[in-house]
Amino acid sequence: MIPYGRQSIEEEDIRAVVETLASDWLTQGPAVPRFEAALCAATGAAHAVAVNSATSALHVACLALGLGPGDVAWTVPNTFVASANCALYCGAQVDFVDIDPETYNLDIGALETKLVAAETAGRLPKVLIPVHFGGLSCDMKEIAALAARYGFRVIEDASHAIGGTYEGRPVGDCRYSDICVFSFHPVKIVTTGEGGAALTNDPALAEAMRLLRSHGITRDPQAMSGEEKGPWVYEQQMLGFNYRMTDIAAALGASQMRRLDSFVAKRTALADRYDALLGNLPVARPLRRSDRNSAWHLYVIGLGDGKDSGALRAGVFEHMRAAGVGVNVHYIPVHWQPYYRSLGFRRGDFPGAEQFYACALTLPLFPDLSYDDQEKVVATLSEVLA
Structure with a gap:
C-alpha cells in the first residue's frame, strides 16, 4: 500500500x-x-x-x-x-x-x-x-x-x-x-x-x-x-x-x-509532477499563488462538479485503495460532526466547505514517494476515471 x-x-x-x-x-x-x-x-x-x-x-x-x-x-x-x-x-x-x-x-x-x-x-x-x-x-x-x-x-x-x-x-x-x-x-x-x-x-x-x-x-x-x-x-x-x-x-x-528545506523542495517537485501527470484527467488540481509557496503537506484534487461527486469520490476511493494506493479525504466538515450538530450546526450552513468535501480526494505525497509509485497513483486514477 x-x-x-x-x-x-x-x-x-x-x-x-x-x-x-x-x-x-x-x-x-x-x-x-x-x-x-x-x-x-x-x-x-x-x-x-x-x-x-x-x-x-x-x-x-x-x-x-x-x-x-x-x-x-x-x-x-x-x-x-x-x-x-x-x-x-x-x-x-x-x-x-x-x-x-x-x-x-x-x-x-x-x-x-x-x-x-x-x-x-x-x-x-x-x-x-x-x-x-x-x-x-x-x-x-x-x-x-x-x-x-x-x-x-x-x-x-x-x-x-x-x-x-x-x-x-x-x-x-x-x-x-x-x-x-x-x-x-x-x-x-x-x-x-x-x-x-x-x-x-x-x-x-x-x-x-x-x-x-x-x-x-x-x-x-x-x-x-x-x-x-x-x-x-x-x-x-x-x-x-x-x-x-x-x-x-x-x-x-x-x-x-536540518532537512526542512529539502523536505519542502521534494514535496514541491512531486506536486509539480502531479500537476503535469494529471493534466489530461478530468480533475481539479490545487491552486498556485504567485505571492506564496505551499509547503505541500497535502495534494488534494477535486472530482466532478459537486452535484454527484459524493458517489463518484466513493467509487474512486474504493478502487484506489483496492489497487494499493492509500488515498484519503481531508476533511469531513467539522460542523457535520455529531458533537457540533448537537451545538446547533446543520448541513447546508457552509456550502463552500461542503461542496469542497464532496469533491475532495487526497493523493499520496511525501518526500520519499518514488516517481514509479507516483506514476502508479496517476495510472490507477486514470483507470477508474476512464
Whole structure:
C-alpha cells in the first residue's frame, strides 16, 4: 500500500534520539530549547513554545489570548476538529467562516460579511483561527487588516504549513498574527513522533504559554511572588497542563529541522509532477499563488462538479485503495460532526466547505514517494476515471 503520507527518518535522526536516550535527560532537558531555537531560526519568530501536540499548542494559544466563557472563536469547517475544539476547551463558543472555493482557505469576503453582521449583533469574535489548508498560507495581510478594524486576535493554524512562505517570508514569522501553531505528527512536513509548537513575537504571550504547558508552574526566582525561598522552590501561578514535549521528541525534531528545506523542495517537485501527470484527467488540481509557496503537506484534487461527486469520490476511493494506493479525504466538515450538530450546526450552513468535501480526494505525497509509485497513483486514477 502506498500511504497518503509517511515520515522520512534517516540515520542522523535515529542517532539524535539514541544520544538523548543515553543522556541524563529524557524530558525537560536541553533538546527542547534546541528544537525551539531551530523553529525560531527557520521562521524568524522571536519565541517558540514546544508542546506535545498541535492540539495542545492551539489550546494554550487560546488561553494565552484570554479566550474564555462568553467569548466566541471563529475558524473554518474544512479542518481537523482540533481547530475548533481548542476554543471549546476554554469554555468559549465556536462559529465558522466558509472557504474560498479556489484556495480551500478562509474566504476573506465571507469573513468581512460575517464581521459586519457580528458587529451589528454585538457578537464579534475574540479570536480568529485561519487554517493554512494543505500547506498554502491564507491571505494573512487582509486578515490582519480586519483584525485591526474589528479588534479580534489571530492564531494561524499552520499545522500543514511549516516551510511554506507568504509574501516571500516564512510562514510562522507572525507578522500578521499573534500566534502561529505548527504540527509535528508523522505525516506532517517535520515530525517529532507527535508534537506541536506555538510561535509568537510577544514575550508575554510566550511566557504565558510556557507556564500553561507545565502545570502553570515556574522555577524562576525572579518570577516568584511567595515568601518561600530555596533552590527547590517552585510556584504554581496559573492553572496549567502537562503539555510538555519530551527531549526524545525534541531531539528528533531538531534533527528533522536540518532537512526542512529539502523536505519542502521534494514535496514541491512531486506536486509539480502531479500537476503535469494529471493534466489530461478530468480533475481539479490545487491552486498556485504567485505571492506564496505551499509547503505541500497535502495534494488534494477535486472530482466532478459537486452535484454527484459524493458517489463518484466513493467509487474512486474504493478502487484506489483496492489497487494499493492509500488515498484519503481531508476533511469531513467539522460542523457535520455529531458533537457540533448537537451545538446547533446543520448541513447546508457552509456550502463552500461542503461542496469542497464532496469533491475532495487526497493523493499520496511525501518526500520519499518514488516517481514509479507516483506514476502508479496517476495510472490507477486514470483507470477508474476512464
